[in-house]
Amino acid sequence: MKKRKIDIAVISDVHLGTHGCHADELIAYLSSIRPTKLILNGDIVDIWQFSKRYFPTSHLRVIKKIISMASNGTEVYYITGNHDETLRKFAGTSVGNFHVMNKLVLELDGRKAWFFHGDVFDVSIQKARILAKLGGYGYDLLILINRFINWCLNKMGREKYSISRRIKNGVKSAVRYINDFERTAADLAIENGYDYVICGHIHQPKKEIYQNKNGKTIYLNSGDWVENLTALEYSFKRWKIYRYNHDKLSPFFADEELKSMNMNELISSIIDLKQEKADTREKDEESIGD
Template identity: 45%
Template structure:
């Protein structure tokens, strides 16, 4: 059984962004996400793509009860008043044909617009539209996905040994992303492209997923936020009542008292400056 957060009452944020869950794969950390959702509520919950991994499910069926529990938990939040907006990504691109429709209290949109508490307009988009490999060499994206799956399998075995030795989790793919020059350049270029698109369209910032690298920072006057993933980093992007955005990590929230949970990643936060409601852009 996975360890759980020690909070007794759910922590409430104004908004939560989650992406790249990859339900339907063995790499998905659904139990951890379920625990996170149990302990965190928000007025707005944005599912920023690759929630379900259609690529892997087409090859072989994998769906644990915990994956079903995550879906049920999200539907329950929608029934209880959370505004849930689902922006499909490339792995769950089949859902894009339903853009503009609402199902079970969940609004499916090609992209969305969120207004922070301090008046900033944020573009919500998965981000694969700005990945040249996805757009122009999809076969290479499939190959990369298979290699990534292999790395995750190796990583699970390695980290099982580390856990038996009392050592913390260590991510091989995250290490490679940070060390391999081309990967670093790709991430930097991706962030610049997304920030540039937000600026071109008159937004104050952008929130995306896709590259599995949680981040919130200023890029030439534009707020760039990435909600990370629930395969390795186990991260989400949250908005505090004052409009401040922050990346939070499930692993860092473990065992922390409720009053300290908001400062789990102090370096990954950004102050924005008062505001309307969140709206969806069809």
């Protein structure tokens, strides 16, 4: 199946290891593209809520797919978020085409782009981590209940309904928080001379021009793979929001190799990929020594 070639794909807030994660849909999306760069903008693995009792094979396939893309030439940048903050101690680490960092700055066709997750603006996380984690569990439970409701609605031939989106759009404080988040990110980007500022964290896909007395910038948010199933794509000098539920140009499916693998085979293949990289690095070092 022919894959779409794009310069950059950005995904965030996948929350692998939670009931809300749409892993199969994400694998289908990743299998449909061939990006030069893949930017994972935080909260890919939900370490806050990680449980050995719940980590389906489909979630492991996402990890396998990302490693496979890196092995096949895609530069993969893993930007840490609050739910995977444990990885921040590895910031600056690179293994082949896979890089772990807390933020990223790229020059795109003469313009500067600033990538970071966005939890730095969240006072509830910075000041009350326990409450924030409890909120995460509550959100996961809400998504699980919402899935059951949507299953019932689907059986009745009715449209899906998002409880959390209804809450976010109906509670003034939530709307104000999102607006403040976007404005703060845009103001900081303008102050530091960035033409683009690309975030995740708030699960609200968006592309908008922000302007103040000091200049302007384009604010972008990649959304999430829990409710919105969205990504950002950069190609032909422009950004677009990819919406899985609306933008499928053809019925993409996950790689057949990934679909047929069981849990043990997936783990084994990931280990083999790591060993292959280590062997290649060792050969390169030997050739330099000679």
